[in-house]
Amino acid sequence: MGVDRTATKRVRGSLLAAAQGLALALLALTASIVLFVLTVVSLALIPIGVGVLTTPYLLDLVRAHATSRRRLAAEWAGMEIPVPYRRLPADARTGFVGHVERLNLMLKDPATWRDLRWLLTDMTAGAVTAVLAPGLLVEGLFGILLFAGLWTVLGDWWYAFIPVQGWGSAFLASLLGLVWIAVGLLFNPYLVRAHFAVARASLAPTGKARLDARIDQLTESRHDAVDASAAELRRIERDLHDGAQARLVAMGMDLGTIEALVEKDPAKAKQLLAQARQNSADALTELRDLVRGIHPPVLAERGLGDAVKALALRLPVPTDVDVTLPGRLGEPVESAAYFAVSEVLTNAVKHAGAERIWVDVHHADGHLRISVTDNGQGGARIGAGSGLAGVERRLGTFDGVLAVSSPAGGPTMVTMEIPCAYS
């Protein structure tokens, strides 16, 4: 029974692989050939100008074609082929100038040329490996048909290496056909895998491309981090300058006046003393708020879990906080995570009009995972200028990621994940 079931499964898998192989072969022999020819012609026409217009569109088509093959590799063979293209600058120009710039960038991207190489291998080696899968079954069936009498119709016929001239040689052909079918049933899924392996050799990013992409990403996140910390220092400087510092100046001035007045006009001196005390109290309050914005005291004293709990207690919306963290995490990660949660909670209260919020903080598989769910109106997006984009940037410095699920009408769920270990 068990053997039967695995056998059926194998036959079904092999038939499916044959169908997939047929589809892949058709794609390789049509789309790949057409795109290759058109692209080469278009590239050749660049010197006379026509190619400048057509090439970017054709390369877009090539990329779409290549990416659809990457997707099929994942769906049909469970083979991940990462997309290697360099990102185009976000502030790309429009119109003809932008068009030419785009062409320039695409031509400089090694992935473009590797795509073209893939088109060549796809229409040859790719097509052969793909067509073998259905081909083995069809050819095997043909051999059996020859023995069934077809040879009498066809006359002299070479079946592979067997000249079929009578029932004897037709019988041999049918045996060979059975061998083909057996080989097909056994190896079809591997042939499809082989096809995708051929594709991967050209379509996957090279080690260098992978490193380049990583460097680009690190450069960008480092820029963001430096920008953010510079802006932060500027804000702190301004707050101190306009706040506590100014109040201390006023206090010193008041004290000077008091010194002069204390004998002449004790009543006025007493009034100024009260003012000076008020100034010192206000300076303290401002410093306290500033400190909270730089590094919240509870975070320093108790770590992320209690800091988030204390934060939740300050919110006007009932908030359930569930923390499972057996120890302290690194301070930079704690701080980034805290401010990320703080921003998300502020959004939930301010924009979503939530009536209840749930926060879950835990550590698993070397990652800090935080989710914030609210029952507000939803519709939150990671758009330019939104607080969530800032959170994403902040987490990016730590290779952390942010995901938002917020259908219109709610609920909103924001999840954050930062790779980190216990300190």
Next chain:
Amino acid sequence: MRVLLAEDLFLLRDGLVRMLEAYDFEVVAAVESGPELTKAFAELTPDVAICDVRLPPSHTDEGLQCALAARKVRPGLPVLILSQHVEQLYARELLADGNGGIGYLLKDRVFDAEQFIDAVRRVAAGGTAMDPQVIQQLLARRQSDRPLGGLTPRELEVLELMAQGRSNAAIAGQLFITERAIAKHTSNIFAKLDLPVSDDDNRRVLAVIAYLDQGR
């Protein structure tokens, strides 16, 4: 009255010692770190301890933890916690054992010596001294969540001062009304909030704070 003081900043420690001595307290020890505080709690028998939350060597919440540990050994040991910031989270932890003799104030409150000394005496006598900021946060949240229906503005004012741990006499003094009027306000508040009436000042405070903090 014998006071144990724990504060790591020299200027503030020195100032507090002078202030306390000026008001006839006896400072039995003025320590500057967590381990020293633990030792002092074990060896001395102060009537009240005044502790900074953050102490060396870890500069986390060592002072708070030492004080909570000492209160486990001697339930009801009067402790006044000072901090640069106040958090409801810490207030809850301090009040959790329900024994009274707890103070939790911002360091700024030492600016007003009279009120600060009053708070120290209150805590030493087994009462409560909660920072106005803690109470305001509690009230603000409570109001946005489920308003304290039916309380007049004056009653809210009395409730706020009562939650800080003030006695009827002190509230009367601050609001410039008679103690009898305050007594009437408080009984109205207890009736409207459906809280059990108690003559004991401290039980009263704890009941009010618990009421404000519930449902979260």
